[in-house]
Amino acid sequence: xxxxxxxxxxxxxxxxxxxxxxxxxxxxxxxxxxxxxxxxxxxxxxxxxxxxxxxxxxxxxxxxxxxxxxxxxxxxxxxxxxxxxxxxxxxxxxxxxxxxxxxxxxxxxxxxxxxxxxxxxxxxxxxxxxxxxxxxxxxxxxxxxxxxxxxxxxxxxxxxxxxxxxxxxxxxxxxxxxxxxxxxxxxxxxxxxxxxxxxxxxxxxxxxxxxxxxxxxxxxxxxxxxxxxxxxxxxxxxxxxxxxxxxxxxxxxxxxxxxxxxxxxxxxxxxxxxxxxxxxxxxxxxxxxxxxxxxxxxxxxxxxxxxxxxxxxxxxxxxxxxxxxxxxxxxxxxxxxxxxxxxxxxxxxxxxxxxxxxxxxxxxxxxxxxxxxxxxxxxxxxxxxxxxx
Ligand SMILES: [Zn+2]
Numbered sequence: 001x002x003x004x005x006x007x008x009x010x011x012x013x014x015x016x017x018x019x020x021x022x023x024x025x026x027x028x029x030x031x032x033x034x035x036x037x038x039x040x041x042x043x044x045x046x047x048x049x050x051x052x053x054x055x056x057x058x059x060x061x062x063x064x065x066x067x068x069x070x071x072x073x074x075x076x077x078x079x080x081x082x083x084x085x086x087x088x089x090x091x092x093x094x095x096x097x098x099x100x101x102x103x104x105x106x107x108x109x110x111x112x113x114x115x116x117x118x119x120x121x122x123x124x125x126x127x128x129x130x131x132x133x134x135x136x137x138x139x140x141x142x143x144x145x146x147x148x149x150x151x152x153x154x155x156x157x158x159x160x161x162x163x164x165x166x167x168x169x170x171x172x173x174x175x176x177x178x179x180x181x182x183x184x185x186x187x188x189x190x191x192x193x194x195x196x197x198x199x200x201x202x203x204x205x206x207x208x209x210x211x212x213x214x215x216x217x218x219x220x221x222x223x224x225x226x227x228x229x230x231x232x233x234x235x236x237x238x239x240x241x242x243x244x245x246x247x248x249x250x251x252x253x254x255x256x257x258x259x260x261x262x263x264x265x266x267x268x269x270x271x272x273x274x275x276x277x278x279x280x281x282x283x284x285x286x287x288x289x290x291x292x293x294x295x296x297x298x299x300x301x302x303x304x305x306x307x308x309x310x311x312x313x314x315x316x317x318x319x320x321x322x323x324x325x326x327x328x329x330x331x332x333x334x335x336x337x338x339x340x341x342x343x344x345x346x347x348x349x350x351x352x353x354x355x356x357x358x359x360x361x362x363x364x365x366x367x368x369x370x371x372x373x374x375x376x377x378x379x380x381x382x383x384x385x386x387x388x389x
Contacts, residue, residue, distance in 0.1 A: 086231050089132050092183055093230070096168060100187045101195040107187050108230060109220035110204075111135055113213065114186065116304035120358065133179035135186050137164065142176045142185070151176070164189050216359070219283045219300055219322075226324040232281040232302055236327045237373060238268065238309065238354055239334070240277065241380040245270035251368035264366035265308065265355030266373055272350045274334040276309055278325040279354075279376065287321055293353065294337025294344070299325060306364065310353040311338050313345070 090104070093111065097104040115134025118125040125136040139150035144161025152158050153173040158165045165174035168184025175181050190203040204214040223232065239245050247268040278299055285306065286298035293310035297319070300306055313335025325331065336350040337343070356369040 082231075085132055090230050092133065092180055095180070096184050096187045099168065099184060100191045102187060102191050102200065103221075103225075105224035106200055106217075106221045107183065108224050109217045110187060110190060111183060112220045112302055113217045113304070116216075116359070120304075128177040131179060133183045135182040137176060137182060137185060139176065142174075212359070216300075216304060219285075220302055222322070223281055223283055223302060223324055227281065227326070234281070234327050235279050235372070235376050236277060237377040237380055238277055238279050238352060239270055239274055241377055241384065243270065243274050245274065247370075247373065249368065249370040251370060264357075265310075265353050266368075266370050267351045267353055268334075268373075269349060269351040270334045272313055272333070272335055275330045276312060276332045276334060276352055278327055278329045278331050279307055279372075280305075280327055282307065282325055284319060284321050284323045284325065284331075287315060287319065289342040290338070291340065292338055294339070295332070295335065296338075297331050299331070304359045306357040306359065308353075308355040308357065310355070311335055311348075311351060313337060313350070 089111070090108075093104040093107040096102070096107045100107070111133055114136060118127055118134045118136050127134065127136060140147075142163050142165040143150050143152040143158055144163030147158065147161035147163060149157075152161070152163070152165070153175050155165070155167050155172075155174045158174055164185050165176060166181065166185045166188055167174045168180040168182075169175075169178055171178075173181075174185070186207070190200065190207050193199040193203045193206070201214055201218060204217050205211070208214065224230070245268050247266055250263050250265075250267060252263065280299070280301040280303075282299040282301040284297060285300045286296070288296070290296055290310075293308070295312040295315060296308065296310040297312065297315065298306055298308050309331065311334075312332040315332040316330050319325070319331055334350050334352050335345060336348055337345050339347045354369055354373070355366060356372070357364045357366050
């Protein structure tokens with residue numbers, strides 16, 4: 001389920017989240033923990049066995065990447081298909097990179113950003129069936145605004161009418177349904193100013209007329225440059241699996257705490273100092289104090305999701321905005337900061353507030369992270385068990 005969070009314009013206004021992820025209020029805690037208004041309370045863990053200590057050691061090993069990802073063997077056919085699609089997409093990015101002079105990471109970032117838009121707006125951005133490339137170009141932009149044939153495939157007449165459609169596959173036609181033609185056409189538009197990083201940013205601005213779009217593509221390109229591969233889909237649970245924590249679905253709890261805000265996220269209760277890990281590959285967008293969220297970190301991932309980690313007792317010191325992170329990387333520690341001036345702590349039991357927001361171009365929507373959390377947790381637990389056998 002999606003919920004409208006705000007209707008701000010797309011321009012990347014600083015502090016534009018002030019009424020969103022920050023809106024964590026004490027009422028939700030009172031509801032979760034009846035009778036525990038202010039005092040920190042140790043929660044009975046949901047799962048607590050003598051094996052937890054062993055599991056913790058394994059969790060740390062897993063976090064460090066010492067163990068294979070979960071479910072690898074069972075998911076073989078799907079993974080093979082995924083692999084071959086990633087390979088094809090990478091080939092196309094390489095090819096368009098050579099054709100335009102752009103680094104493949106920039107082409108990949110452009111494709112990725114377009115894909116997130118197409119996923120968020122499937123009706124207004126319909127892609128051909130089995131499209132590998134997520135780029136969408138409307139018929140008018142493709143063929144030229146005055147072109148009498150909106151489905152024109154002739155590069156010559158398209159150019160005459162001022163359309164952006166080009167032939168990227170080398171078959172002589174500029175086909176809006178062809179993956180390479182779409183990817184090349186948009187990359188070519190964006191690189192018209194040149195191929196330096198500044199030129200790329202200016203080209204993006206001219207194409208999208210939207211600072212947020214520019215920021216996203218540059219963020220994605222930095223992530224691809226850091227890891228050097230397209231497949232960056234791995235996720236982990238935010239706390240090390242095997243440590244003591246408890247959580248349940250609290251999505252949308254709101255009516256009994258009187259405010260205008262709903263609870264947009266999942267509270268994961270754990271003791272002070274339990275490590276908080278990035279759940280995804282991504283880039284740090286926000287780090288600092290907020291009156292509601294306390295010490296909090298916001299991380300943008302390649303699905304254009306904003307992951308919000310609040311009430312931390314502290315951060316990983318070396319981490320700063322625009323740093324790239326990987327899943328499992330420690331970003332801070334569980335705490336009870338928030339609801340006051342910078343440094344305020346202890347007004348509620350220590351927990352991680354984890355929220356996820358989807359950027360839909362003009363608005364950001366919060367959605368319930370609980371099902372994803374369960375999925376990531378299960379996968380990690382399974383990997384731990386497989387390793388122990
Ligand atoms: Zn919360």
